[in-house]
Amino acid sequence: MGETIPIAVPRKGRPLESVLDRLAGRLDVPELADDITSTLRHEKALTKGTIDLDGDAAENDVYHRLAMYSSVDDPTEPEYTLLRDDRAGKPRRIVFDSVTIPLDDVEGVADGAAIQLIGREEPFRALRTHEFALGFDSADLILEEVVELRPEPLGRIEDINARINPSDTDVRVITGLGDTVYHTLMATPDVAPAADSLDRAFLEAYEGPLCIEPRYERLVQAVLGTQTLDGIHFAYPEDGREEEAAIADTGLGVYLTVTGSTARDHGLLLGEQLFPSETVLLESTPEPTETMTAVRSLLNGADLETELTVEQ
Structure with a gap:
């Protein structure tokens, strides 16, 4: 058998x-x-x-x-x-x-x-x-x-x-x-760089809040590297708050995207695809x-x- x-x-x-x-x-x-x-x-x-x-x-x-x-x-x-x-x-x-x-x-x-x-x-x-x-x-x-x-x-x-x-x-x-979707950097127009790309290089110079889901905190630390996170502190969506809406309030964040349409509905610009979720x-x-x-x-x-x- x-x-x-x-x-x-x-x-x-x-x-x-x-x-x-x-x-x-x-x-x-x-x-x-x-x-x-x-x-x-x-x-x-x-x-x-x-x-x-x-x-x-x-x-x-x-x-x-x-x-x-x-x-x-x-x-x-x-x-x-x-x-x-x-x-x-x-x-x-x-x-x-x-x-x-x-x-x-x-x-x-x-x-x-x-x-x-x-x-x-x-x-x-x-x-x-x-x-x-x-x-x-x-x-x-x-x-x-x-x-x-x-x-x-x-x-x-x-x-x-x-x-x-x-x-x-x-x-x-x-x-x-x-079955790939991506953890994507996204920001409001007033936070995103006007001339340069919204990417890891931008984050290295950025200081301030970065909105993420609490369960993704260690993942984001690994994906961005601890050196990039100098001067950055994490912010989290309030209970029941839609993630893209919370990122729009914060100005900058990382979240999973498939088409990015929901992010755009909240006025967010899509930046670098930081890491594939598969x-x-x-x-x-x-x-x-x-x-x-x-x-x-x-x-x-x-x-x-x-x-x-x-x-x-």
């Missing part, structure tokens, strides 16, 4: 969808990926209150929906679980729990081998405690937790491994999935099994359009 390789994945959101997209193409399971993604998007909309359910109260009950979605008898069908959402009232939200995907006809694996995707709130931390050997998580979390702070900036995901102290963790980044494949086992090596190769590959290139 072949080996089943457990892989830690996020329970919801863009990183999980990126993992599912990757597997849909490499393992030919598009229907499974679409099923999980559409279910979670539907449940997110319900939690946010952007859609309403039809039918009686019993059918709309979250536990009833959970039972309808989940299959506990067939591990190759997805199973879901409940999580307290951080929105007002802390509603129960249905999120991904697990699914087993057979590795039929995959080169380098024995008959009966499979991977099992297992949802975790923070997969990186599960790898740090060796609960898993492989997993996916946002590169941001690694910067927030273990990357060393140095005077010089960190500008590329591929430089993360060199910044990880082996005494802190043996988890290493293998590759990215290409879902990455992580490994914590120095001596992987033959099946694990084959799975890692399956999840990696030259067909990925990613900001990350790591020498194997």
Whole structure:
């Protein structure tokens, strides 16, 4: 009987969808990926209150929906679980729990081998405690937790491994999935330089407040470098305040952007893309099994359009 390789994945959101997209193409399971993604998007909309359910109260009950979605008898069908959402009232939200995907006809694996995707709130931390050997998580979390702070900036995901102290963790980044958004410098016109670029060089001469999300404080320190931050102090959005609006009030800040349209709506100018935020494949086992090596190769590959290139 072949080996089943457990892989830690996020329970919801863009990183999980990126993992599912990757597997849909490499393992030919598009229907499974679409099923999980559409279910979670539907449940997110319900939690946010952007859609309403039809039918009686019993059918709309979250536990009833959970039972309808989940299959506990067939591990190759997805199973879901409940999580307290951080929105007002802390509603129960249905999120991904697990699914087993057979590795039929995959080169380098024995008959009966499979991977099992297992949802975790923070997969990186599960790898740090060796609960898993492989997993996916946002590169941001690694910067927030273990990357060393140095005077010089960190500008590329591929430089993360060199910044990880082996005494802190043996988890290493293998590759990215290409779902890239950017931590971007942005400023109001009266703060942004009139003639020069809004970039790291501007920040080196700047003194004053820099608005960021509190959870990104260590990430921003790593990305900008401690030397650049001389004379700068962090400001934070008030609870419930939209990030771009808070940056507009402060005059200068760093936040994740996809199109930048919301920032422009608040009168902000977009500057340098300081660091790419991307879902990455992580490994914590120095001596992987033959099946694990084959799975890692399956999840990696030259067909990925990613900001990350790591020498194997």
